[in-house]
Amino acid sequence: MRALVTGASSGIGRAIATRLAADGHDLIVTARREERLLALKQELDADVEIVPADLSREEECFALFDRVKDQPFDILINNAGLGVFGAFQKTDLTRELGMLRVNITAMHILMKLCLEKFAGQDRGYILNVASSAAFLPGPLFSGYYASKAYVLRLSQAVREELRREKSNVYIGAFCPGPIATEFGQAADVKKGFTGVPLSCAADYAVRMMYKRKAVIIPGATMKLARVLDKILPDGVLARAAYNLQKTKFGGSV
Ligand SMILES: NC(=O)c1ccc[n+]([C@@H]2O[C@H](COP(=O)([O-])OP(=O)(O)OC[C@H]3O[C@@H](n4cnc5c(N)ncnc54)[C@H](OP(=O)(O)O)[C@@H]3O)[C@@H](O)[C@H]2O)c1
Structure with a gap:
């Protein structure tokens, strides 16, 4: 199998x-x-093709797909993304729009184009x-x-469409x-948190993808947090999230 990985x-x-x-x-x-991609290629014992692209530019998303569409690949890891941290009234609009273009627009374009290819071959993982x-x-x-709520809801909705079609695409x-x-550095977070180690999270993501799991949450703490997210009212969650995020400022908000 061959995989296209964005933000690699x-x-x-x-x-x-x-x-x-x-x-x-x-x-x-x-x-x-x-x-960085060249360094990765040198490290890996695999055939690695490098396609540099700025996914905040729509035309580069289409150009990326055009370049790879005729190749036999059947996995898309739609991962490239970034954050812009700060109070909504103070964050820079240009940076935010760039973030939305990568987190939402590029993710949407690549998901749609790859789904079309994978549906045609009736196999593949997104x-x-x-x-x-x-x-x-x-x-x-x-x-x-x-932006991440968009990613989640789009994935869940299209998954249901595929289920009804009895598609084999995941x-x-x-x-x-x-x-x-x-991520924290790119988002201007002063004081970050760490949870599951990176390699464990990546390993879990791939294993659960093969098990065709709809929503993949690594680590017991975040699984518990997910249960609380479902139980608690949005207002309570918003207040808790504010207090958590505030600690990342390392100063006044
Ligand atoms: N780290 C976390 O705590 C965390 C938690 C939950 C979800 N996530 C999500 O995980 C994904 C990866 O983040 P990460 O934590 O691995 O952060 P990261 O180390 O900053 O990696 C981000 C990746 O996205 C790529 N990227 C950013 N802007 C791009 C653009 N305009 N065009 C093309 N590629 C771009 C970066 O590549 P270049 O800079 O070389 O372009 C890099 O490879 C993101 O979608 C993020 O939202 C992260």
Whole structure:
């Protein structure tokens, strides 16, 4: 099998790409930082094709798919993403729109184009990387949380369409809690949290994808948090999320 992994230059995307290569998959990897992708290719014992792309640009999403569409690949790890941290009235609109273009628009375009290809061959896996942020309102990280709710709900909705069609194509959402990557730095988080180790999270994501799980949540703490998300009113969750996010400022909000 061959997998297309977005955001493979760092963090979760890199770890999932490494895990898939260890399983014997060949890879198509993409991100903006080509030198990071080259370093990954040198590290892995797999056939790795590098396609640098800035996924905040719609035309580069289409160009990426055009370049790989005729190749026999059947896994999409739709992972590239970023956050913009801060109070909604103070965050920079240009950065936020860039985030929404990667987290929502690029994710949507690649999911749709790959689904069309996979549906035609009646097999394939699409794993969209959402977040535990998808489950609740996220004051002080509002646009990011909302973007991840989009990823989760889109995945769940299309999964149901495929189920009714008796399609063999898998769609799932990976919803980890905090993991130590470059994410916090890119999002301007001053003080981050870490939960499940990166390689364990990536390993779990891939194993559960093969088991065709709809929503994949690594770690007992985040599984428990998911239960609370379902029980508690949104207002209570919003207040708790505010208090949690506030501690990440390392100063006044
Ligand atoms: N770390 C966490 O705590 C956590 C928790 C839940 C969910 N997630 C999600 O996991 C995914 C990966 O994040 P991470 O934690 O691994 O963060 P990361 O280490 O910062 O990696 C982000 C990846 O996305 C790529 N990317 C960002 N902007 C891009 C753009 N404009 N065009 C193409 N690629 C772009 C980056 O590549 P380049 O910079 O080289 O382009 C990088 O490979 C994201 O969707 C994030 O929302 C993270």
